[in-house]
Amino acid sequence: MFKVNENYLKLPGSYLFSTIGKKVSAFTQANPDKKIIRLGIGDVTQPLAPAIIDAFHKAVDEMAFADTFRGYAPDLGYEFLRSAIAQNDYKARGCQIDADEIFVSDGAKCDSGNIQEIFSQDNKIAVCDPVYPVYVDTNVMAGRTGTYDSVKETWSDVIYMPCTADNNFAPELPKEVPDIIYLCFPNNPTGSTITKDQLQEWVDYANKVGAVIIYDAAYEAYISEDNVPHTIFECEGARTCAIELRSFSKNAGFTGVRLGFTVIPKELKAGEVSLHSLWARRHGTKYNGAPYVVQRAGEAVYSEAGKEQLKKQVAYYMNNAKYIYDGLKNAGYEVSGGVNAPYIWLKAPNQMTSWEFFDHLLEKANVVGTPGSGFGPSGETYFRLTAFGSYENTVEAIERIKRL
Amino acid sequence: MFKVNENYLKLPGSYLFSTIGKKVSAFTQANPDKKIIRLGIGDVTQPLAPAIIDAFHKAVDEMAFADTFRGYAPDLGYEFLRSAIAQNDYKARGCQIDADEIFVSDGAKCDSGNIQEIFSQDNKIAVCDPVYPVYVDTNVMAGRTGTYDSVKETWSDVIYMPCTADNNFAPELPKEVPDIIYLCFPNNPTGSTITKDQLQEWVDYANKVGAVIIYDAAYEAYISEDNVPHTIFECEGARTCAIELRSFSKNAGFTGVRLGFTVIPKELKAGEVSLHSLWARRHGTKYNGAPYVVQRAGEAVYSEAGKEQLKKQVAYYMNNAKYIYDGLKNAGYEVSGGVNAPYIWLKAPNQMTSWEFFDHLLEKANVVGTPGSGFGPSGETYFRLTAFGSYENTVEAIERIKRL
Numbered sequence: 001m002f003k004v005n006e007n008y009l010k011l012p013g014s015y016l017f018s019t020i021g022k023k024v025s026a027f028t029q030a031n032p033d034k035k036i037i038r039l040g041i042g043d044v045t046q047p048l049a050p051a052i053i054d055a056f057h058k059a060v061d062e063m064a065f066a067d068t069f070r071g072y073a074p075d076l077g078y079e080f081l082r083s084a085i086a087q088n089d090y091k092a093r094g095c096q097i098d099a100d101e102i103f104v105s106d107g108a109k110c111d112s113g114n115i116q117e118i119f120s121q122d123n124k125i126a127v128c129d130p131v132y133p134v135y136v137d138t139n140v141m142a143g144r145t146g147t148y149d150s151v152k153e154t155w156s157d158v159i160y161m162p163c164t165a166d167n168n169f170a171p172e173l174p175k176e177v178p179d180i181i182y183l184c185f186p187n188n189p190t191g192s193t194i195t196k197d198q199l200q201e202w203v204d205y206a207n208k209v210g211a212v213i214i215y216d217a218a219y220e221a222y223i224s225e226d227n228v229p230h231t232i233f234e235c236e237g238a239r240t241c242a243i244e245l246r247s248f249s250k251n252a253g254f255t256g257v258r259l260g261f262t263v264i265p266k267e268l269k270a271g272e273v274s275l276h277s278l279w280a281r282r283h284g285t286k287y288n289g290a291p292y293v294v295q296r297a298g299e300a301v302y303s304e305a306g307k308e309q310l311k312k313q314v315a316y317y318m319n320n321a322k323y324i325y326d327g328l329k330n331a332g333y334e335v336s337g338g339v340n341a342p343y344i345w346l347k348a349p350n351q352m353t354s355w356e357f358f359d360h361l362l363e364k365a366n367v368v369g370t371p372g373s374g375f376g377p378s379g380e381t382y383f384r385l386t387a388f389g390s391y392e393n394t395v396e397a398i399e400r401i402k403r404l
Numbered sequence: 405m406f407k408v409n410e411n412y413l414k415l416p417g418s419y420l421f422s423t424i425g426k427k428v429s430a431f432t433q434a435n436p437d438k439k440i441i442r443l444g445i446g447d448v449t450q451p452l453a454p455a456i457i458d459a460f461h462k463a464v465d466e467m468a469f470a471d472t473f474r475g476y477a478p479d480l481g482y483e484f485l486r487s488a489i490a491q492n493d494y495k496a497r498g499c500q501i502d503a504d505e506i507f508v509s510d511g512a513k514c515d516s517g518n519i520q521e522i523f524s525q526d527n528k529i530a531v532c533d534p535v536y537p538v539y540v541d542t543n544v545m546a547g548r549t550g551t552y553d554s555v556k557e558t559w560s561d562v563i564y565m566p567c568t569a570d571n572n573f574a575p576e577l578p579k580e581v582p583d584i585i586y587l588c589f590p591n592n593p594t595g596s597t598i599t600k601d602q603l604q605e606w607v608d609y610a611n612k613v614g615a616v617i618i619y620d621a622a623y624e625a626y627i628s629e630d631n632v633p634h635t636i637f638e639c640e641g642a643r644t645c646a647i648e649l650r651s652f653s654k655n656a657g658f659t660g661v662r663l664g665f666t667v668i669p670k671e672l673k674a675g676e677v678s679l680h681s682l683w684a685r686r687h688g689t690k691y692n693g694a695p696y697v698v699q700r701a702g703e704a705v706y707s708e709a710g711k712e713q714l715k716k717q718v719a720y721y722m723n724n725a726k727y728i729y730d731g732l733k734n735a736g737y738e739v740s741g742g743v744n745a746p747y748i749w750l751k752a753p754n755q756m757t758s759w760e761f762f763d764h765l766l767e768k769a770n771v772v773g774t775p776g777s778g779f780g781p782s783g784e785t786y787f788r789l790t791a792f793g794s795y796e797n798t799v800e801a802i803e804r805i806k807r808l
Contacts, residue, residue, distance in 0.1 A: 001614030002583040003524035004674045008682050018479065018688050043475035053468045056697070057461060063661070064457045066794070071447035071659040075422065106510055106662075106692070113690035117545070120407035137689045141521070179406040210405030255475040256696045257467070258510075270408045278412050284422050285541045286517035288510070291698060292660045293460070390470070 007143040012150065016133050016374040017041050024368055037397040039385045040368040042188065042342070044253045046316060049309035052252065055300035059293040073289030076280065077104025077261070081295045084302040085261060089246070095233035101265055101276065103283055106290050108218045108247035108260040113138040115214060115243065115262065118278040119180060126159035126178035128171045130189055130372055130379030132216070135182045153377045162378040163190060169336060169345070170194050173201070177209045184216035186223060189375045189384040190345040191337015196229040203232065206241035212268065212275070213242045221251030221314050223340045239265040243275065250342065252301045252310055259290055259298045317342050320394040321387035327398035342387040345372070357383050365400040411547040416554060420537050420778040421445050427762075428772055441801040443789045444772040446592065446746070448657045450720060452701075453713035456656065459704035463697040477693030480684065481508025481665070485699045488706040489665060493650070499637035501667055505680065507687055510694050511664040512622045512651035517542040519618060519647065519666065522682040523584060530563035530582035532575045534593055534779030534786070536620070539586045557781045566782040567594060573740060573749070574598050577605070581613045588620035590627060593779045593788040594749040595741015600633040607636065610645035616672065616679070617646045625655030625718050627744045643669035647679065654746065656705045656714055663694055663702045721746050724798040725791035731802035746791040749776070761787050769804035
């Protein structure tokens, strides 16, 4: 008799954003006349830039003729895209990353979920608390996290690194030595960043203790301050301890287009075994590449026109971020983030829990945000708003919140 | 110190098609003047049908405007596509499959590799021999297959069901009871099929012993004979024992577009736990949906114009299949497949091994095929040719082989 993967059954409740979706949909059905404004899930709202649309159409046209039709893509992504990435995201910043150290994929969510698979089951992970739920949940599914304490809302075999107002939302080096360290900067959900010097400390620590850092830089396009690193490979020694995850979702609006990449330097090894070769094997065996037309659209992100247009798109969202930040601050809320990131992290007022504030905002202001506790115990009483709405909706949402 | 997933290191050599790619590329570099004809990897060559191109362009245009732009897709796929699938692939054949039992994905390779994850690690799998390598390799990566015998080229904890000329390339019920049974019909690599009565025996067996059948029907569009089932859900009782994998790669030329789906009926349970809910959880946590534009292109496959155009595309490839089959048969080869499948399975002549014949064909006829032994020990001395080339190349390849 077949049996199921029991680790799945240990997962408490459903995925955070599915729960939010269900709550919102129940509220909408009960209140069809209310206009909901969604500043919850990190989904973008601005259309694809003209340079991307043009590249997309051109690639679709190629698929219409036998002599330009493309079938299976190369396992690790098309050379044209990997070269553009290596040049623009790394070499232009003085980082030594080659095109063949880049693995093109259908997005950073998939990569951040799948990457744990190339590691031993008994490796111990360290995560920031609060944290993007995918890092923890996928390790739960793999049986790497021990038992769940439903009161503390923590796993016995996970090292939690609290990020709260006390440490300015920057994790401290853990007391217990981890094997795998997940870091995400600019941070989801808190919108905080760390400086290049601070990140260098993590790289030095990882090299010293033999840990690997899985560095999620999905939000790097939102960095506005000079001393904040855009990639972990700006740090010396990162090539022997770091994997970087990147996304086209937030810098180019690809949430519904699906494109991302993972960088694994060839020096990153456990003994003789390179993680690059293991991830290549995974790609070759379990994946079949991102669509050709999507990879062409991704290439356009690095064209001169694309860069220009996307700079404006990011500025548009960052203007929203400023509006949210200033509006809430002036209204007396305790707020952080929003300067180098599209997320604003606020403290729920009047001793409300995160979910109480979620319900309160949904019912009284018809605004959807994300409860901080959904990202981990240290997120309790916090709340995330995103800058990815339209300007008009953002303004209206903040005005509604101010009137509460 | 972090450690790697040791199961990956047990995998012998690299993925079959990567090895072929490297051999062909070495030959091409050494012989730049030779015109290689590729009838190896199952990649299509005909361009996308006009109805699909139109739908693609229309969807790309929608992404260019804020009011029609689409971000994150619903976890399990857009309703418009799931409904079209349920209606056309199931209800129209009298099979009771609902839209919400369909999970849209980026292809059957990914699904066939990932599906094992929802099962217990100690479940025992049964596979046909020869078999599509992904089924076995992904179970190796998950630590489910025991130790490798490099002489026999088999895994200690896998049940192999030989498919040879002796049993007309149809597997027999295994002596040892498996937990998970992988079946693929029309078969890759042999091109063989089984009748509806034969498949019903498998469904009855699975229900009796409590096994689950993972049924890969990626090639169903190539079925030309009446008594061959298009889906396992034509069989009574399949809803309590079967998962079906489907692809848009071969019926609509989506190898480079990436779209597929998996069907899990809600009755399929281990005790109280439905596999549907586990797969939904995996989708929600580790995946972010197929691109909107690709799902719209997939919808066009089911339009009246799309159906008409794709019927011709399948007929084009099946004409190639007939040409290969007849040509080789008349030249004295032992051939099978090619009637309900785009694959022709032939016996290597003169006691050659599969790889000897591969090298022979590559060097003497500049034709690339796939060595049968790459699909399992019972594939040794066999060889696979695909009908997915252009008609002109197919004719030339067969003429070259005849001249050997």
